[in-house]
Amino acid sequence: MWRNTADTYGLIQMTLHWLIAILIAVLLPLGLWMTGLDYYDPWYKKAPDLHRAIGILLALLLMLRLGWRLAQVQPRSRAKSAWEKRAAVAAHRLLYLLPLLLVVSGYLISTADGRGIDVFGWFEVPATLRGLEGQEDIAGDVHFTLAMLLLAVITLHVIAALRHHLVHKDDTLRRMWPGMTTTHNR
Numbered sequence: 001m002w003r004n005t006a007d008t009y010g011l012i013q014m015t016l017h018w019l020i021a022i023l024i025a026v027l028l029p030l031g032l033w034m035t036g037l038d039y040y041d042p043w044y045k046k047a048p049d050l051h052r053a054i055g056i057l058l059a060l061l062l063m064l065r066l067g068w069r070l071a072q073v074q075p076r077s078r079a080k081s082a083w084e085k086r087a088a089v090a091a092h093r094l095l096y097l098l099p100l101l102l103v104v105s106g107y108l109i110s111t112a113d114g115r116g117i118d119v120f121g122w123f124e125v126p127a128t129l130r131g132l133e134g135q136e137d138i139a140g141d142v143h144f145t146l147a148m149l150l151l152a153v154i155t156l157h158v159i160a161a162l163r164h165h166l167v168h169k170d171d172t173l174r175r176m177w178p179g180m181t182t183t184h185n186r
């Protein structure tokens with residue numbers, strides 16, 4: 001139930017997948033919206049604080065997920081051809097790598113001036129690398145580019161999942177959804 005099998009994902013990997021998907025679904029639009037806010041907007045300071053705090057939660061969940069994934073068997077691929085299988089492996093790797101790089105670049109933007117990141121008043125992540133030449137601007141450009149790349153990969157990922165479900169009518173989507181696992185209709 002908790003662990004993966006050769007047929008399906010376990011509850012822990014499913015939960016981490018959907019929690020991280022939700023955090024990213026909040027972070028991407030929040031990040032794009034907050035950078036356009038006027039100085040006098042009540043969210044001008046609140047929105048970046050929220051974005052940074054959720055970003056740190058994402059980092060913790062990503063590390064947990066990566067560790068768990070490396071320790072688990074992965075369900076057999078339902079890909080219909082060799083290229084589809086290669087594309088899925090590449091996309092899944094990017095879906096780990098890009099959020100991790102986003103967290104690092106976001107951390108470098110936020111801590112460039114030496115201030116740490118307050119996570120909902122629960123704890124603070126201290127600044128380490130700070131004051132490098134152009135740190136805030138360069139990390140900002142990298143952060144934005146990575147976010148757009150991630151958006152593109154997520155779009156392809158969702159299209160692929162829906163294609164499995166609606167066109168091939170296999171259990172790819174169901175086996176990532178708690179309670180929907182079935183060994184029939186692959």
Ligand code: HEM
Nearest residue numbers: 013017020021024069092095096099154158161172173176
């Ligand atoms: C509505 C959005 C999403 C849907 C419908 C969806 C659907 C799925 C499905 C069906 C699988 C299983 C694929 C298989 O068994 O071969 C999967 C796996 C995966 N998904 Fe998503 N996904 C979504 C969002 C995301 C997001 C936002 C991320 C990360 C940024 C992500 C990262 C992954 C990864 C890395 C895997 C491989 C299995 C793992 O390592 O946990 N997904 N997704």
